[in-house]
Amino acid sequence: MSVFDALKGQKQALPILTMAAKAAANDASESQEMTHAWLFTGFGREKAALLFAASLLCKSEGCADCSDCKTALAGSHGDLELVKTDGLSIKIDDVRELVQRASWSPSTSNYRVVILESAERLTDSAANALLKAIEEPGLRTVWILCAPSAADVIPTIRSRVRTLAFVAPAQLPTTTSDEILRLPFEIKDIAGAFMAAAKIVELAKSGAESVAETLNDEELKKAKEAWGQQGSKLTAGGSKAIKELEKGQKSRQTRMVHDTLDTILLDIAVKYRDQLVGVASDSEKLKIIAKIDAVMDARARLARNAAPLLTMEALMVSLR
Ligand SMILES: [Zn+2]
Known part of the structure; x- marks a missing residue:
């Protein structure tokens, strides 16, 4: 082993x-x-x-x-x-x-x-x-x-x-689905921007939740075994340790949401970069570069723990 x-x-x-x-x-x-x-x-x-x-x-x-x-x-x-x-x-x-x-x-x-x-x-x-x-x-x-x-x-x-x-284990989508990647390019108005943001955050949350739940259950089971749970009773130290564990699990889940969003944002940035290749006019190029900047800026804000939905909403509005 x-x-x-x-x-x-x-x-x-x-x-x-x-x-x-x-x-x-x-x-x-x-x-x-x-x-x-x-x-x-x-x-x-x-x-x-x-x-x-x-x-x-x-x-x-x-x-x-x-x-x-x-x-x-x-x-x-x-x-x-x-x-x-x-x-x-x-x-x-x-x-x-x-x-x-x-x-x-x-x-x-x-x-x-x-x-x-x-x-x-x-x-x-x-x-x-x-x-x-x-x-x-x-x-x-x-x-x-x-x-x-x-x-x-x-x-x-x-x-x-x-x-x-x-890299994420197989259960997490390691590549962003085409459906998600298309979203920023199909935004027509502010309402559409907000909907796209909500959809992306929702996807990141549900992905993180399903993976986190499996991990959490497993860890809780092991911790309870380790503390010798009998029936529904745990020793005093045990309940404190379980509380600590649950707190850690919560922050891990938040991190997983952030990580998934980060992957999605990077994929979106790459898609814009690919667009650059086929563009001849300088003004069009500058527009695309500004969008890549906006995506990178959103990543930086998320890394500093900004609220995911607000960050994505602001980004989608600027990508419109
Ligand atoms: Zn060893």
Whole structure:
């Protein structure tokens, strides 16, 4: 068994991560395969970060069975720093503290792993404070930043990390349906723009819901087993843990909606770009470029946690 079993569908990322884990275990920390600063993007990036962390903290490259693996996957390993953010931004003071803690030597494992979720919420000054740390992280420290897409972190960060994109499992539509892609091009009036926005958000929500429900049920079942539920009674610690779990599931579902919308927006942008090829007049070209800009702007707003429906409505009105 291996922690990487959970990443079977990730055809691009999986071989890179397994080779990195192998190189790290053989202490080839300066090798090509292993690097000390990563950016994970796309679907399930936070889970993937935990799995990779487990493979680095485990004594046998992520057996999924030892206590290093188990505590790493639960986010509670002593040499793992898991940073989640409830706030709208990650500020410079938070990062300074984090950089300091990241430089501590690992206590039981070979590495100290820092997972920074929602790296898209780093303020510019916070991102700058992070630069030096991820450029020269120290031999025993590994940084894994997570963000919806590489475009969501500033270029100076992007150029110092190895980026891995994770794709949605088969149940989520990985390509946007033609029906959805046609919508922005068929808008005739404001009412039509609002309808198109509603339809796209609805699709993203229902897709995320169906996937989330399956995951949620499975996790709840396991958590209840772990806390030894008998009948409808849970121990005191158990109910608190279940509440925490449910809270995490809710925010994951929100993220999934955002991720799906992000994919749709990228596909729409590509469609406009394709249109550019057949256009001769400069003024027509400029119009299309303005539309691509509007789509990218909507992505940026969603990444900053803007309300999906409002964002899509504003976009569809400007694409009209
Ligand atoms: Zn293990």
